[in-house]
Amino acid sequence: MEGMRVDAEILKAKLRAAGMRVTAPRLAVLEAVHHGGHCNADALTVAARERLGSLSRQAVYDNLHALLEAGLVRRIEPANAPALYEARVGDNHHHLVCRQCGRVEDVDCVVGRRPCLEPSEAHGFDIDEAEVTFWGLCPACQPRPTNP
Amino acid sequence: MEGMRVDAEILKAKLRAAGMRVTAPRLAVLEAVHHGGHCNADALTVAARERLGSLSRQAVYDNLHALLEAGLVRRIEPANAPALYEARVGDNHHHLVCRQCGRVEDVDCVVGRRPCLEPSEAHGFDIDEAEVTFWGLCPACQPRPTNP
DNA sequence: GTTGTTTTCTTGACAAAGTCCAGGAAATAG
DNA sequence: CTATTTCCTGGACTTTGTCAAGAAAACAAC
Numbered sequence: 325m326e327g328m329r330v331d332a333e334i335l336k337a338k339l340r341a342a343g344m345r346v347t348a349p350r351l352a353v354l355e356a357v358h359h360g361g362h363c364n365a366d367a368l369t370v371a372a373r374e375r376l377g378s379l380s381r382q383a384v385y386d387n388l389h390a391l392l393e394a395g396l397v398r399r400i401e402p403a404n405a406p407a408l409y410e411a412r413v414g415d416n417h418h419h420l421v422c423r424q425c426g427r428v429e430d431v432d433c434v435v436g437r438r439p440c441l442e443p444s445e446a447h448g449f450d451i452d453e454a455e456v457t458f459w460g461l462c463p464a465c466q467p468r469p470t471n472p
Numbered sequence: 473m474e475g476m477r478v479d480a481e482i483l484k485a486k487l488r489a490a491g492m493r494v495t496a497p498r499l500a501v502l503e504a505v506h507h508g509g510h511c512n513a514d515a516l517t518v519a520a521r522e523r524l525g526s527l528s529r530q531a532v533y534d535n536l537h538a539l540l541e542a543g544l545v546r547r548i549e550p551a552n553a554p555a556l557y558e559a560r561v562g563d564n565h566h567h568l569v570c571r572q573c574g575r576v577e578d579v580d581c582v583v584g585r586r587p588c589l590e591p592s593e594a595h596g597f598d599i600d601e602a603e604v605t606f607w608g609l610c611p612a613c614q615p616r617p618t619n620p
Numbered sequence: 621g622t623t624g625t626t627t628t629c630t631t632g633a634c635a636a637a638g639t640c641c642a643g644g645a646a647a648t649a650g
Numbered sequence: 651c652t653a654t655t656t657c658c659t660g661g662a663c664t665t666t667g668t669c670a671a672g673a674a675a676a677c678a679a680c
Contacts, residue, residue: 345647347657365637380659385638387657403549406637420597429595447577449568451608460599493627493676513666528630533667535628554666 342394352376353387354411357397362408362419362428402428402457416453422462431458490542500524501535502559505545510556510567510576550576550605564601570610579606 335354339346349372356371357363363371369384388409391397395414401407402421408428420429483502487494497520504519505511511519517532536557539545543562549555550569556576568577 345656347647349658378659382639382660383658390657399551401549401551403547403555407551420595420599422597423600429597431593431595445579446606447568447579448611449570449577449606449608450614451568451606452571453607455605455607457603457605458594458597458599459601459603460597463596466598495628495676497629530631530668531629538628 338396339394342396344390344394348376349379349383350387350390352379353384354391354396357388357391357409358411360409362400362410364406364408366406368409400428400455402426418456418458420458420460420462422465423459424461424465427462427464429462486544487542490544492538492542496524497527497531498535498538500527501532502539502544505536505539505557506559508557510548510558512554512556514554516557548576548603550574566604566606568606568608568610570613571607572609572613575610575612577610 332351332355335351335358336346339350339354344350352372352375353368355375356368360368360371365381365384365388368388369379369381372379372384388397388399392399396411398410398413399407400410400419402419405426410430412430415432418431420431421427480499480503483499483506484494487498487502492498500520500523501516503523504516508516508519513529513532513536516536517527517529520527520532536545536547540547544559546558546561547555548558548567550567553574558578560578563580566579568579569575
């Protein structure tokens with residue numbers, strides 16, 4: 325009841341602090357995001373249903389949207405894959421994505437301080453976020469060096 | 473016949489250099505990508521049909537895939553939008569995306585040289601690309617300062 | 621040119637991810 | 651405890667893209 329599993333009471337408090345109603349589906353979705361790491365809507369639906377017995381797809385999407393808007397959850401959309409949701413918010417960290425298996429890892433901001441918020445030429449845009457995605461192969465997907 | 477419109481002969485040569493057959497649909501798609509800036513498959517289909525009269529959707533996708541594999545075209549997939557295709561390849565430049573209208577601009581690599589290929593912690597990944605997307609509002613979508 | 625092989629194009633069905641809608645059910649404010 | 655707001659259910663729908671089989675076109679060799 326500590327650490328391994330984020331206490332439901334804490335999540336309820338977060339919902340209330342965000343001015344949101346606390347419903348069983350919403351809590352289940354939020355819990356699922358906290359436990360899941362980087363999960364897509366489908367996986368979160370499965371996880372939430374394990375907690376509740378049943379839950380409509382629409383309820384999952386509705387709640388994910390609500391949680392996104394409240395800033396309790398963050399969505400990333402790597403190319404060639406459905407959107408993923410994560411619980412780590414507010415620090416604008418970046419991601420490492422495996423081209424083969426799709427595994428996603430967090431990485432803290434790259435070299436220096438906010439290096440990415442300064443493109444060489446802003447074209448008049450008012451920039452509010454720099455999203456960095458590193459692509460490559462995760463350890464499990466790298467070709468093994470054939471050991472003689 | 474110069475500048476404004478990339479000469480079809482040059483594009484044909486590029487196709488041949490890549491070991492690809494030159495077909496009217498393929499050339500039309502490649503031309504469309506060159507003219508389009510950052511276009512999605514749908515817009516490219518429309519553009520290619522203007523040149524040819526008719527063209528199946530599948531032919532557009534097939535050719536885009538072939539062109540991607542040949543390295544003659546690059547695909548980007550900003551969140552909340554269908555994939556976009558561009559003709560500028562080989563320089564790993566980055567993108568500026570308007571959150572409101574979806575407009576996309578190119579930006580050259582950010583501060584310093586290859587600053588982005590060095591995440592703080594690679595988690596054992598073998599990284600081959602760092603993709604940077606700047607999000608914000610383009611000039612046209614920025615709230616106008618109400619001039620008194 | 622003509623022929624033959626290979627690649628490409630067309631047509632139409634299919635799939636994944638997500639959205640829209642309308643009515644019923646649950647949560648909070650009073 | 652009731653009213654009101656918000657949420658959830660179920661099902662149809664949309665968008666973006668893929669699969670598959672046969673017809674057509676490109677290119678090489680003659």
